[in-house]
Amino acid sequence: MVRAANKRPTIAIIGAGFSGVLTALHLLSNSDTDSRILLVEKARGFGKGVAYSTRHGAHLLNVRAGNMSAFPDRPGHFIEWVRENQVPMYPGDGNGFVSRADYGRYLQELLAQAATGPGALGRLVLVADDGVSLLPQPGANGFSLITGVGRTYAVDAVVLAVGNFPPDPPPGVAASLLRSPKFHTDPWATGALDRVQTDDPVLLLGTSLTMVDVAISLTDRGHQGPIMALSRRGLLPRRHADPGRPTPPTLPTLSPSLSASLHAVRAAVRAANGAGGGWHEVIDSLRAGTAKYWQNLPAETRQRFVRHLRPWWDVHRHRLAPTIAGRVQEMADQQRLSVVAGRILDLDSDGTSLVLRYRRRGHAHNETAHFAHAINCVGPGGDIARTQDPLLRCLLDQGFAVPDPLRLGLDTDGAGRLRAADGKIVPGLYAVGPIMKGTSWEITAVPDIRQQAKLLATTISEEICSRC
Template identity: 45%
Template sequence: MPIAVQNHGQDRPSEKPVAIIGGGFSGTLLAVQLARAGTRAVIVEREGTALGHGLAYGACGPQHLLNVRAANMSAFPDDPAHFLRWLGHGEPPGGGTSGSDLPNRFASRADYGRYLADVLAQARAAMPGLVEVCLGTAHDVVPAHDGALRVLLHDGRALDARAVVLAQGNAPPAPHRALAGLPPPRVIADPWARHAFDAISPEAAVFLLGTGLTAIDVIQALDARGHRGPILALSRRGLLPRAHADIGPVVDPQPLPTARGSALVAHVRKRARTVGWHHAIDELRPHTHALWQAHAAEGQARFLRHARPWWDVHRHRMAPQIARRIAALEAEGRLQVVAGSLEAAQAAGARLALRWRPRGTDAPVETLVDHAVICTGPDGNPERSRDPLLRTLLSRGAARACPQRLGLDIDPAWRLRDREGKAALPLYAMGTLTKGLGWEMVAVPDIRVQARDLAHHLARIAVPP
């Protein structure tokens, strides 16, 4: 329900709401946590977008499962069983699974989107007036005359706020030079767009640029539509995400590793040989933010160049049943995963002619396909963003990208740094936009803690008069 947006509110700055730009997972959790703290929040979201769903839980079908077990998907860090209760803990869910197996279950992403929408609806009902919604597109944030901030909307409205939080979530994949200029539906640049695969016939030959979780989502979507044609998935190393164990490991807390750089990699490998790689990676989860921040920019860059692909496939895993289906498609010859680089692409009648070079060789391979889908994952570089608000803030120097181009440059309190490196305004970011500070800021367990902590911080601050 849209609100009547204040043009020049008469509230004192400290009594104005917090404006949250984006109503996906991050924005929804922050609004609910602010309401719990007794602070008014206004979610600014585009029309036609389901609140709480966002990209991860909106553009998906029933075949798309969460990548984290239900036991760790509560919206609230202080109530870890909240999602389990919503699912019906203790009652056998569909498919004959016993209630005791539910914590190990990988629920559907569509169900999780409904869960988040319910969390928001229940908060609004229980705390009337504390969470409002403004339908519209923000294109700028400027200081107001009384020390607050003013959100300018595309239709001329303005919303005054004590603080503004950017929570736009994931951006579409970055464009690829070899596929630039080739029109849809031959090239599908945004695999999360509505009806992205409607033009792909069941017998079409499909090329996927990327072999991570985005590619897994696309393969599942095509498979669910009855696709029978060949699928070729290409990435520099040809690595697929690893699978979760059928039963989640119980990991005892471990101290923060003291090793850094290559010595840290050696430490993790040694632990993997001792306790298994699932345990070795999961032991690091409470420490990833501290480990990332303990490395200077040069060390972070080395990690991104050399270790990131291996970290990603072990850290960001597939549900076991999805991994089994992917393996079956490979065994049937319908899916081929290769390592290499895409060098060129051009139209060849109604098809695409691709030239790619297998890893470790000098001889390029020519392949004809009907469609190419960019599956390289969300583009974290805000300098390539198509979001109108980010583009405006960056262009006039009110924000800047972090050194590794993983998101925005923010201070330890999640405030945006301007072109000069100063964080002078109550202008914040959360979620994937803050990967430059925290690295692992894409999963529910990380973002729910950030939402709680940021809400407590915002509830305490007072905008100077």
């Protein structure tokens, strides 16, 4: 078993994407504890995660560079880095968007600086492996973390920063198709698009940001065949507004009633339109209070929101950079991309091509279309109770963790402490980032995660100091 030197408290962070790296940076900068940090990551490399591991320069951030600082108390930090490193920005006026690959490089530089900075010697350990099992240490606080190669680490606390999961296959897809080279279950898997030929007709399941990324990737690889994007509502992410628009004259007041809150938001949008602004500013005004509002909603109201309003919220909240929105529109104008609202009846292979039977929204008759490839773009995986991630499976099976009531992630309190099967907080187990979506809802974008990572680091430092 690997133990920390000098009885220094040891904190393992599982996942080294944005959530994990930021939590590690804040723990390292906390002067109240001399903790040792194990940053555990194998799949994507340290500092990148799924979001920033893309090498495609046309995959842009969906938040302006000016709001992408890793540090909530240093809002200009990323913009300064962009200018110092002469990173391309679209548009290049300081209010633009940079590539996700460049943002991954930014995070990696922050991590490298932290690892070599004053007081960091021996405190940050990069573990290039997977966490696969976690067991309580008999007769003591803390856990034994077991990795994929069989090493065991004695740790005082564990932070789950595992990010989003691969998409689940949509209903209607034949089980035999999931093993076919023509059906691509994970669009971010290495080589996922390599088998798509120039003129192949392609079906994209889903119309969210992932679909946009895949459509642009195909185009930039020289693909010229028709692309059909299908989702239940056929909603595309909206375009970011130009900067500098006025603050809404009326801000909506949200109530426990979803219908009343929706009415208030629509009224605020009408007022904003009259003042020369629009819905963008109204949605942005909700951001600061979204987590608290969500946490105060009854469980059944949250469920109704997810069932009925979530698709509309997502396309207005998670937007496209204007450059990307322009490319999507260009593909539609050229009739290379068609976006269809409809329901899959079944998708299977006839031995030569993929055969889709579907029904358009509002239509009574069924339609059939043939494709060479289908790519699953429905977004992050859903029900966490079905996860096959070995570490999460271990925690769920032992009762150290349970899904939140909506099964969007793990059940936690507002600070990120995990709840066990008996409803009690498990000392030393924490979560950060998208796995807390059921608790905080708005916890998938950098501006939200950076604040949570800072607060969580403070919580962990205080609690570890009291135990060690």
